[in-house]
Structure formats: structure tokens, C-alpha cells
Amino acid sequence: MSQQPWNYEPLSSCGDAELARRLQAGCESSFAELDRRFRRRLLFVLTKRLPRREDAEDVVQKTMLRVFQKIHLFDTNQRLSPWVFTIAMRLSVEHGRRKQLPSSPESAAPLEIADESTPPEKRLDDREERDRLWSLAGRVLKPEQWTALWLHYGEELSIAEVAQTLGKTKTAIKVLLFRARKALLPHLQEKKCQEPLSEMVPDTFSALVEANS
Template identity: 30%
Template sequence: MSNNIVNHLYHNRSDRELADLVLQGDREAFRVIMERTEKLVIHIISGMVPVREDREDLAQDVYLKAFRHLSGFRYEAKLSTWIARITYNACVNHLRKKRLPLVDPAISEAIDAPDDAGDPFALLSERQLAGILQQAVARLSPLLSTLITLYHQAGLGISDIAHITGLPDGTVKSYLYRARKQLQQHLLTIYQNKEAL
């Protein structure tokens, strides 16, 4: 089947229509679901799982679970949010098996950054800043990294993130605040080191 026909037949369909087609045995419809959600799944897995080989295995497991349990999807949330929840739970289970912490034990401590440190962005090019931010996000605990990624990169709202992670809205907001403070502290440290040169 040509891509134009596939695009016409599947890509304009709603989540419910695609799910119904999959449940009727249409595998092409599931491929479209995967295409629609793969960026979100990759964002979550990349933020939570440090080992690249494990990430690939987890992505396959996520879509296998989604395929097997699609009949249980109740349309209480968007299909992408449901798949993101499966992804998040798979990552949490993976971290538990590997005995890796989900949240840094020091998360409960407030991080105070100096207010008069100036603008850390002024000395950095856009490319340098993107690289530094990516490194800083990678240094966060898996949960904080995932929350930052879901909110700022995937563009999800607090309630969607709360649904995916199973955390209360207030906890998501609190953790996002703490993650931003950690990122700010990291950027200020880099800025101060550059200024000292």
C-alpha cells in the first residue's frame, strides 16, 4: 500500500477509530498509533533509563503491552497519555529491578541559588546552551528528568503528567519547581566558572 493511501486512510482518524481498527486486526492502524506516540515514549524512556540498550528493549515492551491491552483502554484520557502511562510504569519497574533510585534522596532539600548571579545565558551561544541544558537534565534524577521533559519538551500539562505518573497535581508542580531550581543552580555554576576564566 502506498504511503499516500496509508496517510489518507489512517492519519486523519481519531484515537478511538484507530484503536477500533487495531482491535479488528488492522496492524497498520497500530503502526500509525506508534508513529503518533513514539516521540513521547522516547522522551520518557530517555529521561528515566540511563543505558541505551535498555531503552530499546523498554520501547518494544511498551508497545507490546499497549497492543495486548488496547481492549482495556477506556478513553478516559488521550491514547497518547495512556501509552505514556504504560511507558512510565515500565521505566519505574525497570529502575526497581536494577535497584536504581527514582528520585534523588536529596530531593527534599531546597536548593537556593544566588539571586544576584547575573544572566547565565549571556555568555553562551544557543548551541552551547542547548548542550548544557541537555547535560543538566540528564543529571537530574529519573523522575525529575521525566517531568521536565514531559512538561517542556513534550508540551504536556500538569494534569496529563499527573495522570501519567500517578502523582497528585501539586506534587508534579512541586517536583517541576525543584527540577528547575536544580537546572538553574547547574547553569549558574557553569556561568560562574566561565566568568572566573
């Protein structure tokens, strides 16, 4: 039997779309890598939308199962993350309705996103600053505002992709982001966050300051 092309490149080196293509072609080990990449990110978002961590973990499990079952429907010419997060958001709504869950979620655990090109000690400082800022956002913003903010700035989804993921119009997402920035700005100014932001997280919270200045 001839080897498939995917055997020549480590799964950890593949992009999301390539992993999806391999999974569609029958390389089931690709799913383990997708699960590794998405599970913690999904849990981070869902703990802000569901009242208990166990509810979020349940929805994450269902999301990854649905990804495995429906991967044949995914268009590999598109980005995978909006598709996965769309599944998660829909399942979280279904889960909440079915269990009649309250709307006040537990605090989400900080999500560590390491930049391997940065020295370890600098990555630690950066991560602590990011955690502090997202924790602030979690205290100040409504869950829907926080989710839109994270998907746009944290996951780098476009406005259109965030709209698709949350089942809203692009205008509605722009309004959510505007209100989130407006709500956050006084707190960022009060804590004098602007100076480190320009160096440490230029694509996230510094963008919030600039957008409202």
C-alpha cells in the same frame, strides 16, 4: 463485504484517538502508525530513567506490545499519550526492580520534533536550540524532575496527566516542576538563553523563565 469508514482516510492523517478506535475495531495496520509516533518519544524518556540504552529499548518494546494487547481497555474519549506513557513508566519501574538496575542513566539522545510550517533552515536552528536546552536540563536535573518537566512541557501533558503517568499526586508534580525550574533558572540566565527562547521555544523553556521571574 462493505468497506469500513477508516479505509477512506490515510492513517497518517488520523489523530491518536482515532487510530486507537480503528485498532479496537480490528484495523491492525493502525498499530504500525501508533508505533511510529510513540517509539522514539518513549525511548527519549526512558533513556533518562534507565541506566542503559538496551534497557530502555527493551521497555519500549514491552510498552508497545502492552498497548497492542490492552488497547481494548483504552477510553477513546481520553488522550492516548498519557495512557501510553503511564504504561511505559510502570514497566520501567518493574524492569528496574527485576534487574536491580543502578539509578544513573545514560544521556538521552536528542529528540527531533519538526514543525512543518517553519522553513527547513529555521527548523534546524530551532531543533539545535531545543536539543541544547534539553541537554542542559538532563545534566542539571534529577531523572524524576526531568521526566516531569518533559512530560509537561515536551509532551504537553497537564499536571493531572503527569501525576497519573508517574503515579504521584498533583501536588507532588507541582513540587517537582517548581524544583526543576528553580534548578534550571540560574543556568539559563548564565547562558543568556532568555532572548532566543521567546522566539524559538515559547511554550517550553521561556515558560520556565517566566514562571520563576
